[in-house]
Amino acid sequence: MAEHDHKLIHAFGALAELGQEITNKNNFQETIRTSLHLISGAIGIMRGAVARYARFGHELNMLAVRGLGDDFPLSLMLTSEDERQFLTNGLSPIEISQAQALPFFQVHNVSFDKRRLELFVPLVVRDEIVGAIFLGEKATAEPYTKYEKEIICAMGQHIGVAISQRNLMAEIERHAEDNRRMFDEMRSTYHDTVKAFAAAIDCKDKYTEGHSVRVGKFSEIIAMELGWGKDEIEGAAVAGYLHDVGKLTVERKIINAPYRINAKESAELNKHPGVGYDILQPIHHPYTDVPLAAKYHHERLDGRGYPDGLYDREIPFIAKIVTLADSFDAMTTDRPYKARRPAKDVVDDLQKNSGVQFAPELVTAFLAGMLRELKGEDRTKRFRRLLGRDYMEAEGIVDKLKYTLNEMAPTTPMTYIAAAGIGDRSLH
């Protein structure tokens, strides 16, 4: 076989390997280092370098350097004339004798001469400069042939595309990072808005100050105890924060009445779930169930709630969570006409109304969370912060919780309603 054919086969092998290397999802730096090895090895070149062009800095930054010494410049500043010449030349090798006319070359001429550089290849892809290849003398000490320059061009195209793709990926990653930051900001703004709304709702009712915020936090605890994911927990908290948003339209004197309100006033107050739904429905929430929680947080499993008298399965799950959180807060805070109830009584009430007013699995999860905190298994102090230490550590509460949970454990999440003989539409 003629030597020319041998060279051709060897170069084709290198080209094929280069193609494979570039399409593999390897580390970019390694891909470029391998590429330089492949060019050098394909033709037998003693030394060389591959640089990437930094568009904003107008610099050629070395990505891989072989045999050029430690003092070879790792960053070369280009002038606009250099860039113009690169684009005019396109991706084809320039002999060093010609490249010396380029402004950037003149700056580093001594350094390049010392390393016996022979070829310079601007990497131009789709009319954009993406980098450059510097090549030293061949091991044969012969000048580069036309055929070798063509091989270098072909390999340079592969390397140029690899750099271009990398630039594109970096740009996409930068955009994705911007979007992520923007999303986080929007999410934070959304949460701040929700909390501001909750504060506005609570302002209207001087006797239940902080109620919406606490319902949000109790709802969050229930969702956490159910093992929900981060987004779902946030959704439950938001549903709790906004459950009473409809009260914004109810007259302040009804909300703040220091007496048991009459039927007319009660009818007015009972509109707030529906009004809340109407307020929240047009808003595009990240958590879709938020308006439903507002609308159905006064429904009961036995169908005796309002506004629609829904039964068990008809009630959205998120509303069941908020119902429990809402009632728990009502029982554990002082009202103008009623002092807060002792913790043990509240536990009794929750057990008694489990399956009637509240979903049993939620009551169990909630009480289990409380017990874990009291036993020191959960150190977040979530309940203590909301209810106060003295209230939470009332005598006998731990035993009460254990006893209640033992009693409730055999029950299934399904309702007691059928057993109680109360018509349950959801079962049919």
Place this chain on the structure above:
Amino acid sequence: MITHSEPVTSAQPVTEKSVIRAGDYLNKLSGEQIEYECKRQLEAGCKELVVNFAETELVNSIGISILLGIIDAASSNGATVVFSDVNETTVELFEMLGLSKHVTIADSAPQLTKIWQNMIIS
């Protein structure tokens, strides 16, 4: 004294004559470990470096580039390089790409010994 170095990154004792086994590592980027070991030997004073190709069936472009790096480093350190136990196809490749202009190619261990004896005489 002649040392035989494995193509691994662990440090090998440095002497004036060292043998590095190319193995089949030379065809991958990990072959740079051989180059690193050769350079370490050269920088520490090795003057006669033998790269043994007994276990190397084929040398690809990455391998050629690594060997060129070794040749360049040896030249900078005033050391000589011998390629031993190189098969016929690889010898042709080295000749075609100009590597044989920079190294002595020894067919086998006896010939290598002879080369070294000549080096000592001269």
